[in-house]
Amino acid sequence: MKALVTGSTGFVGAAVTRCLLERGVDVRVLVRRDSDLRNLEGLKVEQAYGDLRDVASLRLALAGCRQLYHVAAHYALWAPDPQIFYDINVTGTHNLMEAARDSGVERIVYTSTIGAIGLPPGGGAGSEETPVSLKQMVGHYKRSKFLAEQEVRKLARAGLPVVIVNPSAPVGARDIKPTPTGQVIVDFMKGRMPAYIETGMNLVDVDDVAVGHRLAMEKGRIGERYILGNRNLMLREVFAILSRLTGVPAPTIKLPRWSILPLAYANQWLADYVTHRPPRIPLEGVKMAKYVMHYDCSKALRELGLPQTPVEVALEKAVRWFRDHSYA
Secondary structure, eight states: OEEEEESTTSHHHHHHHHHHHHTTOEEEEEEOTTOOOGGGTTOOOEEEEOOTTOHHHHHHHHTTOSEEEEOOOOOOSOOSSTHHHHIIIIIHHHHHHHHHHHHTOSEEEEEOOGGGSOOOTTSSOBOTTSOOOGGGOOHHHHHHHHHHHHHHHHHHHTTOOEEEEEEOEEESSOOOSOOHHHHHHHHHHTTOOSEEOOOEEEEEEHHHHHHHHHHHHHHOOTTOEEEEOOEEEEHHHHHHHHHHHHOOOOOOEEOOHHHHHHHHHHHHHHIIIIIOSOOSSOHHHHHHTTSBOOBOOHHHHHHTOOOOOOHHHHHHHHHHHHHHTTOO
C-alpha cells in the first residue's frame, strides 16, 4: 500500500507521515526543492518533487499511489501577497483532487481546518452540522480553506472518494515554524505574555490528529467531515497549565479586545507597507479572539475512535520540544 502525503514537512503533515510509517504504510511525500526537510530526517520515505500549482508534478507524484493524504496548506495569519492563500489552498487543492481522480487513487483524506466549522450564534460548541458561510470567515487563511473545503465537498458529491478532517488547535513536538498556537506557547515560555485577550479554543495532541487522519482513511464515510479535537479551554486555562509545566507565571491582566485593535491595525500597516515581515500583533488573530472556538468532537470519537490524549500531556510535549530545540 503506497500513500502520497502532502505537507509532510509541516507540523501536522510530519505527524501523519510518522503515524503511517509506524503502521507499515509505504509513504511518498510531495516536497518542493526548497522545502525545510528537518521534520523528515531519519524517516524512510520516498520524495517526489512538485508544487500544488504544477499539475504535471502532481500527476507524477501520484503515480502508483492508492491513497492520498492532502495535508499541505499555506497556513499563516499574514502574507505579503494574500493571493498565495488562494493559489495554494484553493487552486492547489482543486489541482490535486483532479489529478488524484484521474490517477485512480482509491481513497483520499483532505485536511481542512476547524475554522471552516460554524459556531452557534447564541454560544456553545460548534459541530460538523453547524451552518457557516464565507462571510463569517475571518482573514485570507480561513476564507481560502473554507472555499477549498467547499470544492472538495462538491467533488465528493460527484464521486471523488474523499473524507474531510477538521483539526482544531494541535500542540506537541516538531512544531518547527511554529504554528500560531505554537508561537503562543513559545511567547509564554519566554515571558512575553504580560497581558492577554480572553478567548476560547479546542486543543488536541498533534499525534492524536495524525491517528485521526489514518482512522478517517480506514473508517470515515465518503463526503463526511470529522472534527479532530479534544478539550475546550479558555486561554486563561491554557496559561494556567503552561505555568504549572514551566514555572513561568501566568499573565493576570486581561485586556479588552478593543484596546488592542488599534495596535493590531498599526502592526498590519507596518507589515504591509514598511517591514514586509509578519506583524508582531496579527490583526486576524485579534479579530478571531472575539469568538469562543469551542467544538463538539463526539462524531470523530463515535465513528472513528479518535484517541484523546490529555491536553496537559500534549502541552508538556510541546514545552519540552521547544525547550530542547532552543525556541525558548
